[in-house]
Each structure stands twice: as structure tokens, then as C-alpha cells.
Amino acid sequence: MSGNSIRDTFFEECEELLEALVEGLSGMEEAPGDMEIVNAVFRAVHSIKGGAGAFGLDRLVGFAHTFETVMDKVRGQELAVDESLMGLFHRAGDFLSDLVTAARDESDVNDETEAGLIKELEAYLGPGGEETEFMFEALTLDMGDEAPQPTRRRFDIAFRPTRALYENGHEPLLLFDSLADLGDLSVTADLSALPDFNKFDPSDAVLSWRLSLVTAESETTLHEIFEFVEGLCTLDIDTTDEPAEAATAPLDLGPVMRPAPPDVDDMLAGDDAEDAMAESPDRGASDRPATSLPGSSKDARGPKPTLRVDLDRVDRLINTVGELIINQAMISQRIEELDLPTVAHLTNELEAYKLLARDIQEGVMAIRAQPVKPLFQRMSRIVREASDATGKKAKMVTVGDSTEVDKTVIERLADPLTHMIRNAVDHGLEKPDIRKAAGKDVTGTIRLSAAHRSGSVFIEVSDDGAGLNRERILQKAIEKQLVAADVELSEPEIDNLLFLPGFSTASQVSNLSGRGVGMDVVKNAVSALGGRVSISSTPGKGTTFTIVLPLTLAVMDGFVISVADQTMVIPIASILETIRPRAKDIHIVGTDSEVISLRGSYVPIVDVAENLGLGDGAERGNAGTLLLVSTETHGLTALRVSGIHDQRQVVIKSLESNYTAIPGVSAATILGDGKIALILDPEELIKLAHTPVHETASQQARMELRHG
């Protein structure tokens, strides 16, 4: 393992520790006084410090140390946690996370924030805080530090171990070996304390030694060697500056001491000493299970055994399984084509093969699935920051954070979610006084939930704020010429205006959500993941954004369709219904726009072949088959295709990485007959159909038609 990969694992571990930290801090709020949780938080910070020290990340070490010291006071029950300290802990945790990121990316962090937080943290340490000043100490002892002397000196050492020295795992012989490395050593054993054979206790310390070392090393070096045994032996070191030749002066040890009884007692009373230690304030919050509070067993929360696997390997496996599914489809098709007289048993086996392949595929996809919890935890920070910046009071509630979603989806959801959460606090929630006047809790609630429903992942961001101000939204949209001034829109349509590019409701740009990014960015990010986002809002009650995402990015259920003479696939998720229109329901509007009258309203028709440049509109007027799709920007639209052949699960192959991006086409797949089929992106396709026409005019026309 190279230095770099150790560094990588350190940062990976930091992520986990930071997660544990956030979880622990929330836990501290929910169960104040649960020392097991305080300990877990302390350990998380402490481990980050320890690892950071190993890589010389001094800034991280320094901050973690200050943080840890305050946490230690809480642990030692010297410091009570109140709301403001809890807030400080949260902010310190957030900043620690920033420092880790900065250390990893070798980027910079805000010095002022750091100085401010350290000051706030140190305020809790009180005037005595200075003594805990922290610095790393190398393996040296700072006693009797003499000026380095190149001259050789003789050290006469009287060394008498106690029984505890042996019991603590020391071996005098090894000590002597280390001394011998320093220079010329002579050792004489003193056997005078040796008892009679029948009184001999093999575990007792009866031997002592006289050593004479001639070396150029300093006494400090000598003490280093004896560092671990100090207190476990009697040690006298005499220094003589005489030349080595004179080093034979006999040592008078005086009356040889009896094995010191107090030491023996100390060891025998070891249990009591341990108990006393456990009660000392420093260790008040012992890590031992025996002293942990009831109902807070760490074991129950302990992680399940896991295996860390390189992501590439999993992706390779997913790819291979994709091939397997294609292969299975091909075999099925070939056998069908053989037109054998009796294929019943063969079909059964094939069906079993298909199910197995699906099982394998689901199992493999599950490897990539991760709980949304870490993502949600990060969002609690956004809520805190946003409420601080806006002077609003907000708390976050998460639901279903154990819901598992594909890793890539989680990664790519971070930005849109951050934006939505900021919006929810900044635009959604009212100021505390307004909330109070409305009879609401002064603290607003941002609810973030995740759930699996009918093969999709639902993620909802809701606030209990004032709800969308539709009048203002419409007014804004008209001002920005996104819609015509005399347009009449339904409430959901007004709400959806938020997703139009260039729309921003904040009348003044706040330093928070007004960063020139609108909800259209959120929408694009979600569509890029094959999902969609919608809004619902109740005045006075709040607003809910719902993101619906596919479970995986590797396969999807699609309709196999034909367009002109090509076979293509369209995602089933985007299709609301399929229509076989009667010729009399299709109307021509203006010069070349077609609409279909559907249950009393008119829906524009987009010819897929024409828009992909595959036909010249030959099917125009021809009924064909229409697929009704709902788009966020262009409302309901009917896509015309030549026919629908099949419904099946297809493996998504990226076009961009294998060929190049084609507008209106999201990816490709391989069908059972081995042919490549393009997977259509209805949203893009419809956007494409609208580009040549003047945006506003066409939209207006559409709006009018739908309400005409």
C-alpha cells in the first residue's frame, strides 16, 4: 500500500467519522446526558486529529484539538451542554468537515471562521485552558537536557527492577541490548537477594544489575531507554567524565534492598487502582460497556461487517451483467426464430434464465445502492447555514434516510438538494415574527424525506412556510417575458413557471439562494438522472418539491417503438398514455402545427421522425401511434411514432462515452436481435421541436390552445 492510498483511506475514514460526528451531535440533542454518545463524538474528532497528525495536517490537528478539548470537558461532566454550545458544536463540526475537504483538495478555508470558532470554543475552556495547550512530542524526554558533548563519558548505572517491571512486559536483557548499542557496556548481576530454593517465587524480582556504559551519548539518550521502566525500578545513574580506562572503580551499592513491598502491594491492589481510575473525573465517561448507560449499547448501533471494494470492480460487474441480460434476450429471440415444434420445456428454462439474470442484476445494482443518510445529514448543515444567514429559525426533519439509492444518484443529487433546501429556508419559510403572527411555531420545519415507491425513488423537500405566492410568480414571469401578459394559467402551471430558465422570485438577490442559479438548474440535474421534479403548494401551509428518480441508472423499462424504419426505445416512465387517434381528432393549427383534441383540450403533436431528421413529415396527417408525455417546460405533448412493438427492460449504454451526444437521444441499448437501438429523451426531443419557432410565441400558442 503506497503512501497515497493510505492518505486516501484516511480521507475515506474521515468521511465516516464526520458522519458519525453529525449523527452523534444530533444524538446529543435528542438524548442529552447519554455519555456513550458524547464519547462517540469525542472519538470521531479524536480519530480525525490522530490521522491528520500522521500526515502533518497541522491546521486540521489544531482545530480538532480545540474542538476535542471542549468535548472532553463535556465528557468529564465539567461542562453542561446548552443550546448555544450545541450550536457551536454543530458549527465546529461543519468547519471540521470543511478543513478535511480543504486538506484533501489542498484548497483553502476561511481563516476568520476558524479564528472565530476557536475563540468561541476556547471561551468554554476557561482561564485554565492554557495548560492544555497542545503540541506533539517526539519520543524524547525533556529532562536534564545537556549541551551535546562529543566526549566519551562513563555512566555507572544501578538498576533494580521491581516485580511490576516484569509484569508490565519488560525484559531487562533487551534494555541492556539497547544500552550496548550506545557504546561499551559491561554488566554485573547482583545475586545477593536470591532466596533459598524452597522460598523461590519465579515471578518475583530478585535480580539487580550494575552496569557500566562508556559512550559519547548524552544522559538524555540513556533516560530515553529507561523511559518506560521509570517508576518500575530503582535506577541510579552516575556520570564520570574520566577517560574510559579509569572506568573500573567498584560500585558500592550499599546494603542491598529487599524487594520493595509497596510495589508488590501496588500490583496486588491493581484492581482497586483500576476502579479508582474509572471514577476519576477524567475517565468519568468510561468507554467500558460496564459503565455505559442502559439502553445505549454501542454494540446495537455497531456497523454490520462490510467489505470495501473498488468501485471500478463493481462497475465492471454491472457492465458484464448488462451483457448477460442482452445475451439472454438474444437467446430467447433466436430460439423463437427457430420455430421449433415443441418448445414448451425450453421456454420454461428460458423464463427461469431470464428471472435469474434479473435477480443477479438486481443484486449487483444493490451493491451500488447506498442509504441517503449521509446526503441528508449534509443537508442539516445547509439548513443551519441558511437559517443563520437569513435570520430565520429552522430545523430539519428527515424521514426515510435509510432508503437506498444508486451511488451516482446520491452524488449528483447533492447540488440540487442543497439549492432546494436553501430556497426552502430563504423563500419558503417566513420570518419568525410573521410566523408568530400567523400562529405558527416560530421555528420553521424543513422536511426531507426519501422513499421507494413503485420502482422509483421519491425524494421530497417540503417546508411549512407561506406557500408559493402565485400572483407574484406570474407577475415576474410576465415581466421577464417568459409568458404573455394576458396568459391564463392554472395554479400548477404557475407553480411550474419556477422551473423556467431565467426565473428567480427573490425580488432582491440574497446572499444565499440568489446566486444566479434558478430552479431550472435543479430540474436539469434531475432530468439528467432520468428523473423529474414537481411542485405542490398550499398557501399558508407550505410548499413541497418532489423528485422522482429511477432506481438505477444502468437499466430501465422501455417501449420498443419504430420511428420511420428504425427501431428505438422510449422510457416507459415518461409516458402517460398511448393513443391511437382517429383522423378527425387531429387538427392543423396555423401552417404546420398539429394538435390532437383529447378529452376536450388540445395537445400539440411532435413528430419524432421529423425531429430526428429521419423523415420529411410523410406521416403527417397519418394517425400513427401517439405517446402522451408530460414535460415540465412544454406541458402535455403527444409524440408521434410509427408503432409500438414490445415492452422490455433494456441495458443503458452511454452514447456520449462511446460515440457522441445526439440531441433528443439520451443513450443507446442492444436489443435481443443484437441490433443497436437509440433510447429517446422525450423532454429534449420536444424542446428540439420548439427551437426553430420563436420560444415565447410558441409557448403562448400552446398555452392558449390548452385552454382554448
Place this chain on the structure above:
Amino acid sequence: MTKVLAIDDSRTIRNLLRVSLEGAGFEFHSACDGAEGVEIFPDVDPDVVITDINMPKLDGFGVIDALRTGPNRTNVPILVLTTESSDDLKARARTAGATGWIVKPFDDASLVSVLRRLTGHVA
């Protein structure tokens, strides 16, 4: 080969120890908390134990206590790995039965020299 059992809940520290010690010719074993360390101790039968203090389930003092006074009572050298270098902590470690301590962050050379002093290991 000299066997080391390292007990630390930090994967980073375990990795660092592994690299340093395997490089110096030690046979390296590790456990990620005190309880696991004590559990695998008889099987590993190490020549020296290195343990962190602050760990879940069973802390470093608990490990020392278990190894020094438990059913598998042993006099094997136990080194405490600590970020704190206060005399108080050293005294406590010593009273608990630790053989010595290593202050984090450690450098390879001093780590190996300390282990050599405790085990007589020659690379």
C-alpha cells in the same frame, strides 16, 4: 518472525502501522476495537501488542487490564498509542500495566526502535 497485534479503531492508523511494521519485517495483525483485540489475542499470540486508548466497546486501559489480569493473563509487552503525551497519562498507563507508549504521530524509525527494544526484533 516477530508478531505484532495492533488494536486501533482508526483504519488510517492501522494502515500506517501495517506499512511501517511489515516494512520492518514484523508479522502484522490488527483488531479494530478493544474487545476484538482481546478476543483474537490468544489466536494471534503476538510478541508485542500496540493499543489505542480511545476505542469503542473496550478502551485501551480495558485491553491492558484484560491482558494482564484476564484468563489469558500475559506479560507480553503492551505499547499504548496516544496523541496525548502528558505525564499523567503515562503514569496511568504504567499503573494499568502498559509496557510503554508511542505518541502519535509517530515516525517509522522511532516506532521500530521502540519495538526492537521491547521484543529484541531484528529486521
